[in-house]
Amino acid sequence: MRLSQFHLHTEKETPAEAEIASHRLMLKAGMLRRLAAGLYTWSPLGLRVLRKVEAIVREEMDRAGALELLMPTIQPKELWEETGRWQKFGGQLLKIRDRKDAEYCYAPTAEEVITDFARNELASYKQLPLNFYQVQTKFRDEIRPRFGVMRAREFLMKDAYSFDIDAAGMQRSYEAMHAAYVRIFTRLGLRFRAVQADSGAIGGDASQEFHVLADSGEDAIAFSTGSDYAANIEAAQAAQPGPRPAAAEELRKVDTPTQKTCADVAALMGIDLSRTAKSIALVGADADGNDQFVLALVRGDHDANEIKLAKVEGLAGYRMATEAEILAHLGSEPGFLGPVAPKQPIRVLADREVAAMADFVVGANxxxxxxxxxxxxxxxPEPDHVADIRDVVEGDRAADGGELRIVRGIEVGHVFQLGSKYAEAMGCTVLDEQGKPRVLQMGCYGIGISRIVAAAIEQNFDANGILWPDAMAPWRVAVCVINPKRDDAVSAAAEALYRELSDAGIETVLDDRGLRPGQMFADIELIGIPHRVVVSGRGLEAGTFEYRARNAEESENLDRETLLARLRQPKS
Amino acid sequence: MRLSQFHLHTEKETPAEAEIASHRLMLKAGMLRRLAAGLYTWSPLGLRVLRKVEAIVREEMDRAGALELLMPTIQPKELWEETGRWQKFGGQLLKIRDRKDAEYCYAPTAEEVITDFARNELASYKQLPLNFYQVQTKFRDEIRPRFGVMRAREFLMKDAYSFDIDAAGMQRSYEAMHAAYVRIFTRLGLRFRAVQADSGAIGGDASQEFHVLADSGEDAIAFSTGSDYAANIEAAQAAQPGPRPAAAEELRKVDTPTQKTCADVAALMGIDLSRTAKSIALVGADADGNDQFVLALVRGDHDANEIKLAKVEGLAGYRMATEAEILAHLGSEPGFLGPVAPKQPIRVLADREVAAMADFVVGANxxxxxxxxxxxxxxxPEPDHVADIRDVVEGDRAADGGELRIVRGIEVGHVFQLGSKYAEAMGCTVLDEQGKPRVLQMGCYGIGISRIVAAAIEQNFDANGILWPDAMAPWRVAVCVINPKRDDAVSAAAEALYRELSDAGIETVLDDRGLRPGQMFADIELIGIPHRVVVSGRGLEAGTFEYRARNAEESENLDRETLLARLRQPKS
Known part of the structure; x- marks a missing residue:
């Protein structure tokens, strides 16, 4: 491609609307243009990158034996009612009425439609296993769309759905997808981790997320130095604590007139924060569905984890207790709460670490x-429940004996074992070897294609712009011409090099716009081309080209042969 | 691809819902599955064909220098209000409210969004010419979706938009697109015609439609034997009629007690239908916008053309006159109307042919x-207006001296010269060489990618199924194995041939499902694979493969070399 024939529209100003690097750089590089809240047009430059990602995803899905199909973006309400998700999916589901007042939604995902497809098309176990995927536009009506394509409303997603006759088959399909995802992110040239995750609203039995690692990532990920264990902070577990020490101190009341937090109390007492336990007053439901007051305890240096809390028996839909409820059960205002001698009988839920403590500090009610x-x-009394209800922290001991480290990541993929959840609700069965109807076992596997583009930038940028991995770059190589209009020999040499590289299958862009070198180099750095070659009169005299990798400090003067050899080997 | 690893789901029954061949065959072949009215899932088989079309369209757009981008499917109301189309587009525009009650539509086309993009991105004539295109899902809320993907609500379309500084530039962009379309349909292997068309709701200065020719086509197309003139029946013109002959007969009243149509009157009188003129009572508007009664006359053997009528001065929004209006102006009931001696003064609009008639027959009022x-x-009196207001008919003399022929076609592409229509309304200007703002000249260019698939079938099918042109086939060659499970040598030979063809870049599917030959051949014919090779024990003994082109009467036994040579040359 010759840039003079392309539409490159970089901006010098930093766009005010952009809060994070990828959004800012995509706007500055002219990859995107905002159309409305959470809606973006991908410019020719941006689309080149998006298509690179899409192509690699497609190749690896095909290699894994998945079959591509294409489902409509508009889906009828009736199918979503079969699984109850028409109501349950919430405000992200964009609901639509057509001219005949029939109700539809813009698909945020396609479990219902693919399960409907499968129940109509599949009759026998002999047709299995099958894994259908599509690369299709999705819509989620985010309440606060932001960060550009990182959290857009309309986005491009690859979604796949596997169908197996039994759980063992589903497990194999899941593992094949997991392996395909590892290949995809490896080929894209991104630093990533597959982490154990909570299944959330999609539901099902097991799931893992794929995260692109970046300091700006919204999600915290814990991984162990002792094995390849990694988990979303929502799902991460530290090792079981050691046995509880024997009591060594007498119970005593401490005067803490203004100290309402564990940190203040520990400071006042001159003890480590880890010797204190904080009390969190919750209201769950008992077996009959009545409100039940629960006091949850986590160590003063730990944070309670909402998702883990909600998994404790009786706390599925818990809420924080009101001040009136707290006063009624504990007889004290917040800031001085504790599990000892409550005013009314309460249930006490201790984090595993708190249950293993002796001689600890709590509020006196x-x-x-x-x-x-x-x-x-x-x-x-011993706690009513003991469970892991806290966020892991950097330095926690892992179950494998290693230490947990916390990094930040951007979720770009998610693989789920759905089991029979959708197939059961929608009656998706086939006849098994015995001729008996059998509910299928499903998996589902998503990749946020447009989000990967933003995530890659969050991981790879500097003060001058984007640093694309070779596999994602709009072009791998830029040939920059100094004074093309004034110097015919330079123009001809640049043109010849451009053709030679292109003919060798090295994707090259020729910057023949005739800009001043500073302006030209700034553009090429901003848009993140991994390899830059400058063709100038001085270089021609010396018989060299000036080569610089986007991530290198210095440029080098290389002769033609060395340059070609360098560019033929993808450098990542 | 091995069919045993694929998902092929053919149906023996003819689906009741399908009215036309392409719809029926796409359902029988399992290319499509209906999700809801006008919404279809493309199965893996169907998608292979759709992607073939998409790839050829993309290649030719790129070759023509157009730049691909991607606009959202969901577009904000505000832009559509700038051109007035939020109101004017009509019921096909699917309107949507998001969770914040903001209004959007699902894009049926993208003139507004691309013009907004251009006015933001383009500042100087130096950036021009530019032609942006996308391949994107569109939605038109058809009041009666039918014929499968031929008239679906959600469909895949390539839409392109050119921007030029002046009309001459727009003309060049238009011609480049016209040429690209000719290459696209030629490469697809379809019989097609580019025809002059009415611009319709998109508006603008000039337009041409591309039609795939098929007997079942909804549109009639006139073409001349004397040149490459071809036009949609809505736009086609015959040659100007010759001079009016001198009057030879006296005016006389004829008794036609029950003869209310020209045909009945001509039969009664024993004259040719072309000697009669039929009277059509219309109500248009005069210069002040008041109702104006107009009597339009076309020859008894011709049909009036609504679009041509609406182009006559005063008839832009015409309607048929009511019986009361007819009685008031002509003093007679319908069936006996005519332009002679009306009860009140009327305006008479004569088709050019009628204006050139002498001694003709009309109703007596x-x-x-x-x-x-x-x-x-x-x-x-001489007619108040003379205009071409009729449909051309087979055998009409063409302006080029040839004769007009009428064929039927399916519209699959449309190129428009929009001029300044959208750019003016939306303030899309750049600075010209003199540094003055200049409104851009636009063109727009659509291709119905999903519709092409159906149109190709309408043109290419027989009693056994589809006959794909090589370029559109899901696979060019099918290697069918007889008794793969019983005969290892046959299996091995088929596998070897499959690999050899695949390695030679010949897209091949191996039918290793182990079906009975009749069932296997029926499937392969139904899904339209252009070239079938049968590997059997008998053939192996003879050292030959049985080859049959889908469109051939007979099969041939070919040795390996001959077979490979045959398959290497695409036969169309």
Whole structure:
């Protein structure tokens, strides 16, 4: 491609609307243009990158034996009602009425439609296993669309759905997709991790997320130095704590007139924060569905994890207790709460770490006082529940003996074992070897294609712009011509090099726009071309081209042969 | 691809819902599955064909220098209001409200969004010419979706938009697109015609449609034997008629007690239908916008053309006159109407052919009577308007001296010269060489990618199924194995041939499903694979493969070399 024939529209100003690097750089590089909230036009430059990602995803899906099809973006309400998701999916589901007042949605995902397809097309176990995928536009009516294509409303997604006769088959299909995802992100040249995840609204039995690692990532990921264990912070678990030490201190009341947080109490007492436990007053439901007051305890240096809390029996739809409820059950205002001697009987939920503590500090249920030297079984009953209800933290011991580290990531893929959830609800069965109807076992596998583009930038940028991995770059090589209009020999040499590289299958763009070198180089750096070659009169005299990798400090003067050899080998 | 690893789902029954061959065959072949009215899932088989078309369209657009981008499917109301089309587009525009009650539509086309993109991105004539295109899902809320993907609501379309500084530039961009379309349909292997067309709702200065020729086509196309003139029936013109002959007969009243049509009157009188003129009572508007009664006359053997009528001054929004209006102006009931001696003064609009008639027959404005020997200027005034207001018919003389023939076609592409229509309304200007703002000249160019698939079938099918042109076939060659499970040598030979063909770049599917030959051949014919090779024990013994082209009467036994040579040359 000759840039003079292309439409490149870079911006010098930093767009005010952009909060994160990828959004800012995509706008500055002219990859995107905003049409409305969460809706973006991909310019020719941006689309080149998007298509690179799409092509690699498609190749690896095909290689894994998945079959591409294409489902409509508009889906009828009736199917979503079969699974109950018409109501349950929430405000992200964009609902639409057509001219005949029939109801539809713009697909945010396609479990219902593919399960309908499968129940109509599949009759026998002999047709299995099958894995259908599509690359299709999706829409989620985000309440606060932002960060450009990172959290757009309309986006491009690859979604795949596997169908197997049994759980073992589903497991194999899931593993094949997991392996394909590893190949995809490896080929894209991104640093990533596959992490154990909570299944969330899609539901099902097991799931893993694929995260592109970047400091700006919205998600925290814990991984172990001892194995390849990695998990979303929502799902990560530290090792089981050691046995509880014997009680060594007497229970005593401590004067904490203004100290309402564990940190303040620990500072006042001159003890480590990890010796304190904070009390969180929740209201769940008992077996009959009535409100049940639960006091959850986590160590003062830990944070409770909402998702883990919600998995404890009786806390599925929990809420925070009101001040009135707290006063009624504990007899104290917040800031001085604790599990010892409540006003009314309560249920106590201790994090595993808290259950293993001795001689710890909690609120005294009396304004201005805490209790120290608290011990389970002596000063209060053993906890009603013990569970892992906290976020892991950097340095936690992992179950594999290693240490947990926390990094930040951007979720770009998710693989789920759905089991029979959708197939059961929609009656998707085939006849098995015995001729009996059998509900299919499904998996589903998503990749956010447009989001990968933004995530790659979050991982790879500097002050001058984007640093694309070779596989994602709009072009791998830019040939920059100095003074093309003034110097015919330079123009001809640049043209010859451009043709030679292109003929060798090296995707090259020729910057023949005739801009001043500074302006030209700034553009080429901003849009992130991995390899830059400058053709100038001085170089021609010396018989060299000036080569610089986008991520290199210095440029080098290379003769033609060395340059070609360098460019033929993708450098990542 | 091995069919055992693919998902092929053919149906023996003819689907009741399908009215036309392409719809029926796409359902029987399992290319499509209906999701809801006008919404279809493309199965893996169907998508292979769709992607073939898409790839050829993309290659030729790129070759023509157009730049691909991607606009959202969801577009904000505000832009559509700038051109007035939010109201004017009509019921096909699917309007949507998001969770914040903001209004959007699902794009049926993208003139507004691309013009908004251009006015933001383009500042100087130096950036021009530019032609942006996308391959994107569109939605038109058809009141009666039918014929499968021929008239679906959601469909895949390539839409392109050119921007030029002046009309001459627009003309060049238009011609480049016209040439690209000719290459596209030629490469697809379809019989097609580019025809002059009415611009319709998109508007603008000039337009041509591309039609795939097929007997079942919804559109009639006139073409001349004397040149490459071809036009949609809505736009086609015959040659100017010759001079009016002198009057030879006297005006006389003919008794036509029950003859209310020209055909009945001509039969009664024993004259040719072309000697009669039929009267069509219309109501248009005069210069002040008041109702104006107009009597339009076309020859008895011709049909009036609504679009041509609406182009006559005063008839832009015409309607048929009511019986009361007819009685008031002509003093007669329908069936006996004519332009002679109306009860009130009327405007008479004569088709060019009628204006050139002498001694013709019309209604007498008196129940039970017609007038014969009618002559302009003698028995009634010369017509107020003379215009071409009729459909051309087979055998009409063309302006180029040839004869007009009528064929049927399916519109699959449309190129428009829009001029400044959208750019003016939306303020899309750039600075010209003099530094003055100049409104851009646009063209727009659509191709219905999903519709092409159906149109190709309408043109190419027989009693056994589809006959794909090589370029559109899901696979060019099918290697069918007889008794693969019983005969290892046959299996091995088929596998070897499959690999050899695939390695030679010949897209091949191996039918290794182990079906009975009849069932296997029926499937392969139904899904339209152009070249079939059968590998059998008998053939192996003879050292030959049985080859049959889908469109051939007979199969041939060919040795390996001959077979490979045959398959290497695409036969169309």
């Amino acid at each position: 009396e304004p201005g006082f805490h209790l120290a030297g608290v011990n389970w079984g002596r000063d209060l | 008196e129940p039970g009577f017609h007038l014969a020997g009618v002559n302009w200027g003698r028995d009634l």
